[in-house]
Amino acid sequence: METNWFAKRPVKDVRPGDHAWLAYSGAEERDLVIGGFVGEGLDTGEKIVYVTEAGPETLPGIATRTGAELRTFLGSRQLRVIGHRDACLDGHGRFVPEKMAETIDRESGEAFGQGFRAVRITTDHSWLLRGPGRHDLGQMVGCEHRMGDAVAPSTMAMAICQIERRACLPDELAALRDTHEVLVEVDPEFSDEVLTIVRTFDPPGLRVEGELDSARHTVFADTLARASAGRRVVLLDVSRLAFIDLGGLHLLTLHANGPAGVRIVLDGLTPAVEAVIDMVGWHRLPGIVRGRRPAASTERFGGGIS
Helix, strand or coil: CCCCEEEEEEHHHCCCCCEEEEEECCHHHHHHHHHHHHHHHHHCCCEEEEECCCCHHHCCCCCCCCHHHHHHHHHCCCEEEECHHHHHECCCCCECHHHHHHHHHHHHHHHHHCCCCCEEEEEECHHHHCCCCCCCHHHHHHHHHHHHHHHCCCCCEEEEEEEEHHHCCHHHHHHHHCCCCEEEECCCCEECCCEEEEEEECCEEEEEEEEECHHHHHHHHHHHHHHHCCCCEEEEEEEEEEEECHHHHHHHHHHHCCCCCCEEEEECCCHHHHHHHHHHCHHHCCCEEECCCCCCCCCEEEEECC
């Protein structure tokens, strides 16, 4: 069993000193997380450093801004979009991990003198792991350690390192993930002291945590409808759902047998929830099926969402 400890939290809770990790399954998930990270920083007067070859007008959290806003952000240096050559490549186009760390140190150091209260840094490393020119995993791990060393002691800097899951093998993905102490995800669709609902992306669906009671049927139904739109199957991760009432099961059945005919898969059923379903009888819940059994977790979460 792995002994790594992670804090897993929504993007709104990323804070200075965090060297965070986002392994995204597609553009929608990436844009929701990074868009929130970048957008909040721009709105609260923090500096944004985005290492990318893409134009600033196309980036998550920026693409929805007006041209005038974008010019203001760039002119004030609140937004710094830095290409790979300037950020982390040598004169021959070779990746230099030390240069990336130097870029972070420089931009973070300048932020205080420029009057910004914090600096948010993000880059997507997927390009380094694709194609015949892909870089050595050890070099990538070294880069992540250097970024962590640059960010972790800071009271101003926070970073999210992005990578597309399909850019590398599972063991490579795990090795890169393990260089981070924070795993970041989308902000919840809904959260209070009783129930939390979070979008999932691979496969598409929702993670439902806590207790689903009558007071929260409406918000759950609305969230489920949005998650199911245009889909024939929707997966609900209920491995952290401690309780569901009979009305909640009825709600699921109505949704599964509505005009869209969505098949609902319940993944990770806990004994308490499965006991309620067994009492009702699966035959009375058409369109709802049991998914994967709960798996023993190989991660230990040190805070936030657990």
